[in-house]
Amino acid sequence: MPNLTFNGDTYACAENQSVLDALTGNGVSIPSSCRNGICQTCLMRSVSGTPPLDSQNGLKETLKAQNYFLACSCHPLEDMEVSLPDAGSARIQATVHSIESLNHEIICVGLHCENPLEYRAGQFINLFKDATLGRSYSLASVPAHDQHLKLHIRKVPDGRVSGWAHHNLKPGDVVEISQAVGNCFYVPGHPEQPILLIGTGSGLAPLYGIARDALEQGHTGPIRLYHGSRNPQGLYLVNELCALADCHDNFSYTPCISGDAMPADGYAQGRALDVALADIGKLTGWRVFLCGNPEMVKTAKKKAFLTGAAMKDIYADAFTLAAA
Amino acid sequence: MNDTLFDKLGGDGAVNAAVEIFYRKVLSDDRISDFFDDVDMDRQAAKQKAFLTMAFGGPNQYSGMDMRRGHAHLVAKGLNDAHFDAVVENLAATLQELNVPQPYIAEVAALCETTRNDVLGK
């Protein structure tokens, strides 16, 4: 049974137990969220001992080279001494620049980084409330366009990080964030390929970044954005998106309402996924981006694939909530 | 020339051409789709690739024991001969769609047949 050393204490790690479970099981606080190797909130560094390859899936080469690994996906084969990420290399300080309300449950947090963060619109960062509690938020900003990082944070009932962001965070505060993570972004090449973007709730955040990034980079094919909510109050950036559609012939925006309260013209009735598929039909040859509610993302991924989109052309970020 | 079945079918290229068509068929087939309805479609597709490579007689490291172990959790969920036949049927339909000659398709089906007992844990 390999031993884990953390902050001077040593813990046994049982077979098939992850570093995250071994440490938290002993009362050590380690940040985590998805527990599935996706969000990178549980990033740790091995001070001695080589992390298994599996535990470095999806990490940037620079982080791999420094023996960073994901605690939730690390099943050690040998003794390891581990630490939380150092400020500076893996975590970055950012100053809250602005906080605006986007609708009754979503705020836009603008962050300023002393050294510009390298990122692609649509990737996400992990925002830390304190050293051991972090959550993922997607980047709605576009590097070439926006001076500050923009996050759209929806208030989750009793949410530890989202609640803190809504109630306590104010301009001027200094917070820690991770580097940008994730594969859900626009890649240049095939500028004529049609693009479908489907999001629910704050799942609009990455899509707002991706759509503007694609336009910025000269995408010429159609870019169709469907934003879904149960009721009209759940939508946001409606005017901005309509304006964007007015300026760009190849960009269209369809707000979708799945509930009964049908507002005036300009809205489509139904779930965003169903509306989009009814409009477009087969998705053969399309590039598809899906963000937001995990159930929606899962269903949409399957439907997009079954209606013809190639697996490599489907990009998705499920906004999975951490377990209680 | 003494090409293997895998070479005759077109090797890795054939597997890549077949995997999405096959996976679409399987996911749309109510008889078996539940077995393949993984949250992680990419991971599931990678496994279908391993399956196809093996079914095409290509290089693979799986033993009969691996097949037994690899499908044991599905057998526990009720995997049976009818499901097995459905997979082979979808595979044949995939190859037909790719215009693979019938004798090769028969060879693939025969190869699958050799794994039946292991896959079904019999």
Ligand SMILES: Cc1cc2nc3c(=O)[nH]c(=O)nc-3n(C[C@H](O)[C@H](O)[C@H](O)COP(=O)(O)OP(=O)(O)OC[C@H]3O[C@@H](n4cnc5c(N)ncnc54)[C@H](O)[C@@H]3O)c2cc1C
């Ligand atoms: C890749 C990725 C990108 C993300 N991007 C964004 C983004 O751009 N914007 C955004 O707002 N969020 C985003 N999220 C979600 C975000 O990371 C947090 O999970 C969310 O803000 C909740 O965290 P919390 O600490 O506030 O709540 P927690 O304290 O973690 O959770 C509160 C409690 O609510 C429970 N709960 C479960 N389901 C629900 C539900 N449907 N409604 C209410 N409570 C529930 C939880 O289990 C938990 O017990 C993203 C997630 C991922 C994985």
Ligand code: HEM
């Ligand atoms: C025709 C004979 C079959 C062969 C040769 C075969 C082969 C394989 C192989 C090589 C893998 C990958 C294992 C891995 O790398 O993890 C696999 C996985 C899988 N097979 Fe089969 N298979 C067969 C039949 C079936 C049938 C009949 C079903 C169900 C209807 C099935 C369902 C699955 C599933 C769901 C997985 C993924 C398992 C997981 O996610 O853990 N297979 N198979």
Ligand code: FES
């Ligand atoms: S990657 Fe480990 S908790 Fe998300």
